[in-house]
Amino acid sequence: MSVIKEPDQTLHHVLDIISDGVWDWNIATGQVIRNPGWYRMLGYEIHSFKQDVLTWENLIHSDDHDRVMGHFEAYVQGLIPEYNIQYRCLKGDGSFLWIEDSGRIVERSAEGSPQRMIGAHTNIHAQKTLQQKLEEQSKLLRGEYENLDHIIQERTKELDQLNQQLARKVEEVEMLASRDALTGIYNRRMFESFLDIEIKRAKRYSQPMCVILADIDLFKHVNDRYGHSSGDKVLVEVALTLQQHLRESDYLARWGGEEFAIILPNTATKVAMETAERLRHEVESLVTTEGISVTCSFGVTQFHQKDCGTSIFSRMDQALYMAKDQNRNTVRLIPPRPEVRA
Numbered sequence: 105m106s107v108i109k110e111p112d113q114t115l116h117h118v119l120d121i122i123s124d125g126v127w128d129w130n131i132a133t134g135q136v137i138r139n140p141g142w143y144r145m146l147g148y149e150i151h152s153f154k155q156d157v158l159t160w161e162n163l164i165h166s167d168d169h170d171r172v173m174g175h176f177e178a179y180v181q182g183l184i185p186e187y188n189i190q191y192r193c194l195k196g197d198g199s200f201l202w203i204e205d206s207g208r209i210v211e212r213s214a215e216g217s218p219q220r221m222i223g224a225h226t227n228i229h230a231q232k233t234l235q236q237k238l239e240e241q242s243k244l245l246r247g248e249y250e251n252l253d254h255i256i257q258e259r260t261k262e263l264d265q266l267n268q269q270l271a272r273k274v275e276e277v278e279m280l281a282s283r284d285a286l287t288g289i290y291n292r293r294m295f296e297s298f299l300d301i302e303i304k305r306a307k308r309y310s311q312p313m314c315v316i317l318a319d320i321d322l323f324k325h326v327n328d329r330y331g332h333s334s335g336d337k338v339l340v341e342v343a344l345t346l347q348q349h350l351r352e353s354d355y356l357a358r359w360g361g362e363e364f365a366i367i368l369p370n371t372a373t374k375v376a377m378e379t380a381e382r383l384r385h386e387v388e389s390l391v392t393t394e395g396i397s398v399t400c401s402f403g404v405t406q407f408h409q410k411d412c413g414t415s416i417f418s419r420m421d422q423a424l425y426m427a428k429d430q431n432r433n434t435v436r437l438i439p440p441r442p443e444v445r446a
C-alpha cells in the first residue's frame with residue numbers, strides 16, 4: 105500500500121481542476137479535505153463546509169444513509185475488499201445528485217488500524233436517472249403486456265364459449281334439417297342421401313341390401329275417429345316401435361304422411377322379410393298410450409347391381425301396393441329384376 109505524504113503543488117493544481125469531487129480523510133485527526141470540484145459538483149461555495157466526516161454524512165439522502173454507512177463500516181473494518189457505492193447527495197439548491205463514491209485506505213498505523221483514506225465522488229446523475237426512466241418504462245410495458253395478455257385470455261375464453269354455442273346451433277340446425285319434426289326420425293331428404301350412399305357401398309363391395317316401405321293401414325280412420333292430434337301420437341309411437349326393432353346400422357325415415365322407409369344395409373331378402381314380419385308383428389301388438397291399435401303393410405325389395413335410387417324405390421312402392429291390395433297388415437316382396445338399368 106502506498107503511503108501519501110504531503111501532496112506537492114502539482115497535485116494541488118490537479119485537484120483544483122478535476123470537475124468531480126476528491127476527498128482525503130485523515131482518520132487520526134478527523135480532518136477531511138475536499139477539492140473545489142467537489143463543491144462545484146454539489147453546487148456549494150468552495151470550502152464552505154467544515155472539514156469533517158459529518159459534513160459528508162449529513163448530505164447523504166436519508167433513504168440511502170444506512171446502506172452507505174453499512175458499506176463504509178464494512179470496508180473500514182476489513183470485512184469487504186473494496187469501498188464503492190452509489191447514492192444520492194444533497195445539493196446546494198435542495199435537489200439530490202446521484203454520485204458514485206469510491207475510496208481506499210492508503211495509510212495504516214504500525215498495529216494495522218486505518219490512518220488515512222482517500223476517495224472520489226463521481227457525478228453519475230445522468231446515467232442513473234436514465235436508467236430509472238428505462239426501468240419505469242419497462243415496468244409500464246410489462247404492465248401493459250400483462251394487461252394485453254389478460255385481455256387476450258378473456259377474449260379467447262369468450263371466443264371458445266361462442267364457438268361452443270355455434271357448434272350447438274350447427275348441431276341443432278343439422279338436426280332440424282335431417283330429422284322429421286314430429287317423430288324425430290330421419291326425414292325423406294336424409295333417407296334419399298343414405299340410400300345413395302348405401303347403393304354405392306353395396307355396388308363397391310357387392311353386398312346385398314334391402315329396403316322396406318311401411319304404411320299404417322287405414323290411418324285416415326284413426327284421424328277421423330280419434331282426431332288429428334291423437335293420430336300424431338300414433339305416428340310417433342309407431343316410429344318408435346319400428347326404431348326399437350331395427351339394428352343400429354339400419355336407417356329409418358319418415359317418407360311422408362303415414363309412410364316409413366327403411367334401409368337394411370348388408371342384408372339379403374330372407375333376413376329383410378323376417379325383419380319386416382317382425383316389425384309388422386310389433387306394430388300390430390302395439391297399444392298406444394291413448395289405447396289406439398293400428399296395423400302396417402310392408403313392401404320389401406332387394407338391391408340389384410344395376411339399381412339406382414329410383415328403380416329400387418319404385419319396386420319397394422309396388423311391393424307395398426301389393427301388400428295393401430292383399431288385405432293390408434302383411435309383408436310383400438318384389439324381387440329385383442336383372443333387366444333394371446341404372
Ligand SMILES: Nc1nc2c(ncn2[C@@H]2O[C@H](COP(=O)(O)OP(=O)(O)OP(=O)(O)O)[C@@H](O)[C@H]2O)c(=O)[nH]1
Pocket residue numbers: 286319320321322323324325327331332333334335336339360361362428432
Ligand atoms: N295425424 C296425422 N295424420 C296424417 C299425417 N300425415 C298424413 N296423415 C293422414 O294419413 C291419412 C292417410 O290416408 P290415406 O292415404 O287415405 O291412407 P290410409 O287411410 O292409411 O289407407 P291405406 O293407406 O290404404 O291403408 C290421411 O288422413 C292423412 O291426413 C300426420 O302428420 N299426422
